Amino acid sequence: MATKTYDAVVIGSGPGGYVAAIRLGQLGKKTALVEKEALGGVCINWGCIPSKALIAAANLVEDLRGAAERGITSEPKLDIAKLREFKDGVVKKMVGGIQVLEKGNKVDVIQGTATFVGPNAVEVDGGGEKTRLEAAAFIVATGARPVQIPGFEFDGKDVWSAKEAVDLPEVPKRLVVIGGGIIGLELGTVYAKLGSKVTVVEALPTILTGVDPEAVRLVQKSLKQREVAIHVNAKAKGLERKGGELVVKVEVDGKEQAIPCDKVLVAVGFRPNSEGIGLDKAGVKVGPKGFVEVNDRMQTSAPSVYCIGDLCGPPLLAHKASKEGEIAAEVIAGHKSVRDWVSMPAAIFTDPEVATVGLSEEQAKAQGYDPIVGKFFFSALGRAVAIAHTDGFVKVVGDRESKLLLGATIVGPEASDLIAEAALALEMGAYLEDVGLTVHAHPTLPEAFMEACKGALGEAIHRVNAPERPRKERSGAAAQA
Template identity: 50%
Template sequence: MVVGDASIDIDVLVIGAGPGGYVAAIRAAQLGKSVMIADKSDFGGVCLNRGCIPSKALISAAHQYETMQNGDIGISAEGIKVDFAKVQQWKSSVVNKLTGGVTSLLKGNKVQTFNGEVMFINENEARLFNESESPRYRFKHCIIATGSRPIELKTFPYGGRILSSTEALELSEIPKSLVVIGGGYIGIELGQTFAKFGTKVTVLEGSDTILPGFEKDLTQLVSRKLKKSGVDIHTNALAQGCEQTDKDATVTFTVNGEEKQVTAEYVLVTVGRRPNTDGELGLDLIGIKMTDRGMIEVDEQGRTSIPHIYAIGDIVAGPALAHKASYEGKVAAESIAGLPSVVDYRAIPLVVFSDPEIASVGMSESEAKEKGINVSVGKFPFAANGRALSLNATEGYVKVIANKENGLVLGAQVVGAEASNIIAELGLAIEMGATLEDIALTIHAHPTLGEIVMEASEVALGHPIHIKI
């Protein structure tokens, strides 16, 4: 019971209930800790409510709509239409099922929950508050998992015709036209989705290729599919400003010094995300060490400069990925429980749910060579795979990179149908220290897309069966 303003004792306070926070809370509870998790918004975080899940639902709907319009395999339908309100209703039902699942999992693991803000009082206590209550908690350990939010450009403030990814996912109607500022994974996924629904899309990307950070061989296939869908792509493009009316917005941008303009019903800004380490949380009050970009500095177990306070997810260094946050959440919880867990990002996959999908894990060929490693490389096309042909999904390839001296798998890239699933086998190979022979000698079911991984490994070993080298 709480008497007056007395603090409630808890083993672990988790701030933020996204894919990092709720996983950390459950794991800590499994390890015998009393846990309180607090979030000012919906449990499940941005990923589940306003990012990963709703966007993939829309991507799936758009893909099905496109497939139904394609008569390449002799099946076509007339009068196909999109009831976008129903699509959005279905998307929301998917989100609601998962958010309900998170709440049930927390409850089932005896994790206490609080919907409201958190503010540090000192490095051992925090105030939790909402409109009706403001309890004070004294914790032995704390895990900060407050996530990130879309970066807002001064010249493109959100509102009116200018959208962040959050508003784009909630549109009630399919826009007739859309300018996407930022050709990273969020911009490409959403831009391509709306293009499949019939929106005229223009992508403005500041670097010399869309999806910067991925090898150009991978992104070229996506660029080609985008252009086939009628998407205009401008690389080396710098957005300068925007003029809005009640019906549209005109974006001024430059390409190699030449000024251009494009008008669309909406402008979607996807230029990155900002860590949620500012505001009323009070990190400056307790003196946690941070970078000049607002990221919290942590060690290999997630400890901050205050050893009993941990930080995970988008607020620490590394890519802003839900699965990275969940992984770090487990490590932090296990560290608190005294286990020797440490982070190891060697096998963290990167996935873009574009069309075709892109996935990467471990080192690229160029990264391995820069480290002075003599490599064996195997590349096998989807077009030579029976399952890919039967799916009418022949674009793409699997590329495997290994150490030539011992055959150890170092990395892989996949572009093509189900790349997001195929990459898992390759991530496991890297994690367990597998060799090319381990993969090549593993019997893969036929006909499956998974066979392409085996075939690529055989190419790297120099004895492929189904293509000539």
């Protein structure tokens, strides 16, 4: 068995791993990146990137169908093969870009499956031929995989995971989506716009659990307008095949229902890929749910092993993994880097989009703040009216006494882009007035964030300001500050 020695070895090339390898290369470390499948991991190959390509295409189809009132009357025709080719081309371009970046930073990309044989060595199986890699430091970025549920095991034909759904094998006439979370609703919306009759089955009392209820109501309203059936408090109990069609057995509020369909998409979450890679042999502690325990420098219980991304716990976000990859690489290189962000933004690509960062009003209260809230509706914003996308709002939360910005929720057009300004403001410790005093270009969507911040202060220009609510006694950390 051949042996190669490196300063650092990264296992997994998703948005955490490939970024960590690039950063290590930038910092002058001799680095290897091990990947058993395609560079880019889930995010690039069948997650973030291809799903957003499909979402953009589905949005375009729907915009064209509804453009007659704007004087555009051509009816769009959907070519599934061409759309699939476009999506695959996007993925190929992104993977190629990662290859160029790794090479440009002198990172050795090694194809195969890595397994720890000790705290400073892994064996890589490249399809029969094994190579031993030794290093002073390892970054484990093996990510997560879709959860299966009994009776709905993925077969790639009738029962899809997100991977098969993003592959776009066909647009079924009837699609049942089990799971009313982010992935289920994003992909369910795509297929509804492309022509499927979609039914969502969610075991909890609401879809998008944990998201601002006002935002959820708008998403739910939008789904119903697209004739998507939504069952909450519903448990998928089994799947039957009858005469060429599928029947999903569902228990809703204790009563059984049968939902006929052509395909089933199971999107009930992801579990970490912590098994089978020899973490125990490296001395790495794994928690009861399979997540690896790390400190704020991304170090595990084994001094030589670091862990990033989905493998070390929620939130399971690609940009979180990338940031953690940079931190781990910098720590290995001797820099004083630490996981110290103020807040982590999140985006949901439903229709309308939903994006959040920082504290909600309820979370602010729980932390002892006396929150003030400012809201501005896109229906009052010139740019939103001009592009005919007026559903939604920007809601900001601030501290009543100091006027410090604490958080923001955006639901509406381009929310996933608009949240960046709020994230920057939070990271820099901005006050509501700071945003209000910042001149925003007109006519643009970000003006809604400015108006919401001014609204929290009672100074919004393009809405009637609500009267000041009676001041409440504050408690906890904020009261002691």
